[in-house]
Amino acid sequence: MAEMNKIQDNRIKLDIGGIQFTTSLLTLRKDMTSMLAAMFSGRHLLKTENDGSYFIDRDGTHFRYILNYLRDGGLKEGTLPMTNETALKELLIEAEYYQLIDLIDCLQNILQKKEDKYTNEKETENVKDEEKEKETETIE
Numbered sequence: 001m002a003e004m005n006k007i008q009d010n011r012i013k014l015d016i017g018g019i020q021f022t023t024s025l026l027t028l029r030k031d032m033t034s035m036l037a038a039m040f041s042g043r044h045l046l047k048t049e050n051d052g053s054y055f056i057d058r059d060g061t062h063f064r065y066i067l068n069y070l071r072d073g074g075l076k077e078g079t080l081p082m083t084n085e086t087a088l089k090e091l092l093i094e095a096e097y098y099q100l101i102d103l104i105d106c107l108q109n110i111l112q113k114k115e116d117k118y119t120n121e122k123e124t125e126n127v128k129d130e131e132k133e134k135e136t137e138t139i140e
Contacts, residue, residue: 012040013053019060020053023067030070035099062091069103085114 010025028036039046039054049055068079080088088111095103 013051014063015049015051015053015055016060016063017056017058019063021060021063021067023071027067027070030073031100031102033099033101035097036070058094058097059090062087062094065091066094066098066100066103069100074102075106080110085111088114 012023012025012028014021014023025040028040031037038044046054065080069075072079080091088107092104092107092111095107
């Protein structure tokens with residue numbers, strides 16, 4: 001109980017590109033190699049906004065995935081509802097900005113699998129097209 005109170009006492013309000021997030025200092029420091037851990041390490045004097053939040057000039061669209069990654073200690077099954085390759089690439093850009101190396105690796109693997117699947121589907125499609133052409137030539 002005392003640990004939970006301590007965590008709640010260290011709540012941090014973030015304004016990421018105009019979108020408000022509240023999290024704990026513990027969460028922001030989870031990945032010690034990240035920009036967020038460095039930013040909130042206590043070594044830097046950070047300016048707060050009038051509402052007490054810390055402003056980060058980034059697109060906040062995907063920041064919830066960044067926070068959940070930090071909270072969970074990794075990506076959990078089904079936590080990325082995005083099947084859209086563009087959205088995954090946008091999240092990768094954010095992970096690179098925040099220097100979340102393990103998340104970067106994970107997203108690159110997901111994107112590579114998508115690329116491999118697309119390439120395999122294209123190759124299969126090309127083989128089928130070639131087979132149809134041969135059948136047509138044989139019939140003529």
